[in-house]
Amino acid sequence: MDAIVRPAPLIPPAPKVHAKPLGLTPLGQLRVAWEMGRSLIGAYCEEDYESLAAPYMFMGQPGLFLNDPAGVRHVLTSPKYARPVKAARSLKPLVGEGVLMSEGETWRRQRKSLAPVFTPAAIGGLLPHFVAAGAGLAEGLEGRDRANLAQDFHRATLDAVLRALFSRRADTEGAVLADLARRYMEGPAHFNLMDFVAKGADDLLFMDGARHRLGRRWFTAVDALIEERRAAPHLDVRDLLDRLLAARNEDGSPLPDQEIRDQCSSMLAAxxxxxxxxxxWATYLLALDPVTQDRVRAEVLAFPAERVASLDDLKHWPLLRSVLFETLRLYPTAPLIARQALEADVVSGCDVVPGCMVTISPWVVHRHRRLWDAPTAFKPERFIDQAHPWGLEAFLPFGAGPRVCIGAGFALAEAQIVLASVLARFKVSMASDRPVLPRASITLGPDHEPDFRLERIVQARP
Ligand code: HEM
Structure with a gap:
């Protein structure tokens, strides 16, 4: 009998893995800081993909590089750890004191006030916005045979989040916000040398001029959105901004303007x-793997995005959903989760001292040789029978514990609908052979924005 010949799975591009650790000498540590300033995933070595927990010293600060899933869950759920100063320095100019950066009682109150916006029922109510954003994107691609989809996806997701959170479209002001957020993430959001040595969020700010200049322009644009709503109030609660404007503190007073602004900024930025x-990244992987792309297309042609009316309808696209999970495994768009120890602890057999920086890299955990089979291969089928993949020990694209991403359900529903809208109309391939390498700062972006080739699907008439 003939053996079934399966094509070898795709191994998509990834940055070089260094043979040996870089940071063993003072000069090596400067090299690590430099590599990580360029890309947070640029300094990993072979050993990192094998070890479960590795203590280190960096620029005089103790740290623990943690891949052990049980240790990771412990750190992300324990009150002994908080978000580190480094993250606050990089993000605060964009999100202020909103839920992303707040701690303690303020965080608890903020998270509680946001929860109703992200229940499955509330996300179900947002589906028409996602369908509209996907249709708008696909319509805009009509007549084009190539496109810089990184930019188109940026506009479409901004459109979706503006519609869902502020009931408005990504028009002129929307484009300004998109441009500012994008420039921030691609530029000043990257860690600089001072982030590694500063002890407090507001120390050594002299290298942070670009962050604060861009941050001020961003806040001005968000303030304008809020002012516009205040100038034209309505009685029913339609979106996040309505909820924030209607929210009351325990003494009955409204939330301060700055908190409303920071919450809106956090949601927009995140x-x-x-x-x-x-x-x-999902489109890139499907462009490199046309066989899987065709199989996904069959799913979305059988149940087109315009028919999606409830979250249950998304069950018509099991492969598309698995492709998105496999994309989040291979290219986790939040590539680094860090925590700083507030008190002494023991994690995965390692002593943790107060102040120790615990580095959790979904990039490494998701490609770890002891945790995954064929870790570098694109195999969406591995997720097909997983009802809740985020329950998988070694899969943390949305983090874990009390500060797990509040928008995971929102993001997954939106991504499925937008991608389905594009794939139902176009076959997508790469316009050039140049590999696209991931470059990590706060998010995991491409090292260059490639053109995708688009081929219009002509559907046979029934
Ligand atoms: C693919 C899309 C997304 C990914 C991969 C992602 C990933 C993450 C991760 C890993 C965290 C936890 C960070 C940590 O523990 O330090 C997080 C937190 C957060 N995300 Fe997302 N996120 C996504 C989409 C969204 C969306 C669409 C929203 C809102 C509309 C959102 C809002 C937030 C907020 C507010 C937090 C902070 C939660 C808290 O600290 O309590 N995210 N996200």
Whole structure:
């Protein structure tokens, strides 16, 4: 009998893995800081993909590089750890004191006030916005035979988040916001040398001029959105902004303007860049794997995005959903999760001292040789029978514990609908052979924005 010949799975591009650790000498540590300033995933070595927990010293600070899934869950759920100063330095100019950066009682209150916006029922109500954003994107691609989809996905996800959170379209002001957020993520969001040595979020700010200049322009644009709503109030609660404006503190007073602004900024900043990157990498993988692309297309032609009316309808696309999970495994769009120890602890057999930086890299955990079979291969089928893949021990694209991503359901529903809208109309391939390498800062973006070739699908008439 003939053996079934299966094509070898795709091994998509990834940055070089260094043979040996770089940071063993003072000069080596400067090299690590430099590599990580360029890309947070640029300094990993072979050993990192084998070890489960490795203590280190970096620029005089103790750290623990943690891949052990049980240790990771412990750190992300324990009150002994908080988000580190480094993250606050890089993100605060964009998100202020909103839910992303707040801690303690303020965080608990903020998270509680946001929860109703992200229940499955509330996300179900947002589906028409996602369908409209996907249709708008596909319509805009009509007549084009190539496109820089990184930019198109950026616009589409901004459109979706603006519609869902502020009931407005990505028009002129929307484009300004998209441009500012994008420039921030691609430039000042990257860690600089001072981020590694500063002890507090507001120390050594002299290298942070670009962050604060761009951050001020971003806040001005978000303030304008809020002012516009205040100038034309309505009685019913339609979106996140309505909820924030209607929210009351325990003493009955409204939330301060700055908190409303920071919450809106946090949701905008967290909500569209990550999802747009997910769409980019998923499309890139499908362009490199046309067989899987055709199978996904069969699913979305059988149940087109325009018919999606409830979250249950998304069950018509099991392979598309698995492709998105496999994309999040191979190209986790939030590539680094860091925590700083507030008190002494023991994690995965390693002593942790107060102040120790625990580095959790979904990039490494998801490609770890002891945790995954064929870790570097694109095999979406591995997720096909997983009802809740985020329950998998070694899969943390949305983090874990109390600070797990509040927008995971939102992002997945949106990404499925937007991608389905594109694939139902176009066959997608790469316009050039140049590999696209991931470059990590706060999110995982491409090292260059390639053109995709688009071929219009002509559907046979029934
Ligand atoms: C593919 C898309 C997304 C990915 C991969 C992603 C990933 C993450 C991760 C890993 C965290 C936890 C970070 C940590 O523990 O330090 C997080 C937190 C968060 N995400 Fe997402 N996210 C995505 C989409 C969204 C969307 C669409 C929204 C909102 C509309 C959102 C809002 C938030 C917020 C507010 C937090 C902070 C939660 C807290 O600290 O309590 N995210 N996200």
């Amino acid at each position: 909500g569209f860049e990550t999802t747009s990157r997910l769409l980019f």
